[in-house]
Amino acid sequence: MRKSSRSRTLAAMPLSPLIRFGTSTWAYEGWQGLVYKRPYPKSRFASECLGEYCQYQYQGEPLFRTVGNDSTFYRPPTANQLRRYLHQIFDEFDMCCKVWEEITIPQYAKQPRYGAKAGQPNPRFLDPAVFNDLVLAPYREARFEPHTGPFIFEFQRHGLSVEEFCSRLDAFFRQVPKDFRYAVEVRNAGLLGPEYRQVLERHGVAHVYNHWSYMPPLAEQHRRLGRFTAPFTVLRLLTPLKMSYEQAKKRAEPYTKIIEELPEMRRDTVDLIRQAVREERQAYVLVNNRAEGNAPLTIQALVDRLRSGA
Structure with missing residues (x-):
């Protein structure tokens, strides 16, 4: 089948090397036939498919130049895990790992997985020594630094005031x-303002523009901040706005196709990417299946839009 002239034109317009697209994580069996063509034993799929993920091409170019690692929110990776990743990824590829929740939650939620700690204050919240010794140490031991994208500090909704949160963040x-x-990814919209921005700017830390259930649209987040805060920026396209995680998950499974396009999300994402590139900032864009139903197809649509100039 011959490619249309439009397809040839889009393919001939390479993206800026400052742009890195990836998915929130990589081991989804619903992507078999799209991203994954090789047969994998079910028991080894998650541990072996990263290499094929990195090689996946769209319109003659690698589509993914980064990937998120959500599992590191629940426990830091071991040096051996990071070494296994090194055997599968290529030179110009970064992994954006979430920071262990022991660093980012001021109080343990009342959930069974926390056991006796449930509902209690977290003494390790924003503890720089714990972060250095237990989170960063495996990356150094594995010599993973050249492939380490921005660490993502996900702060779920909490009851700290703007002043207290920003003071703790600044000290950290x-x-x-x-x-x-x-x-830094915040889930309290009230934090978006001058005090938060000044802390991030002071330390060259990026705000994560997160398209998430109860946050403002991406463009509104940028309006409240006024400008980017670091030489790079991070966008995470997670769920539709005003929709819970559980609803988004149920709507999107088994992640084999686009369930519903989110035009405002796509437009704001492309606008922020273009602004970052104009300012010579690197842009990391991580897309979750729960946003539109299939993260690789969402990324393809964003690439097409960037290339078309629309």
């Missing part, structure tokens, strides 16, 4: 190593 980033990049 004053004490952590400067040879890694950091990005």
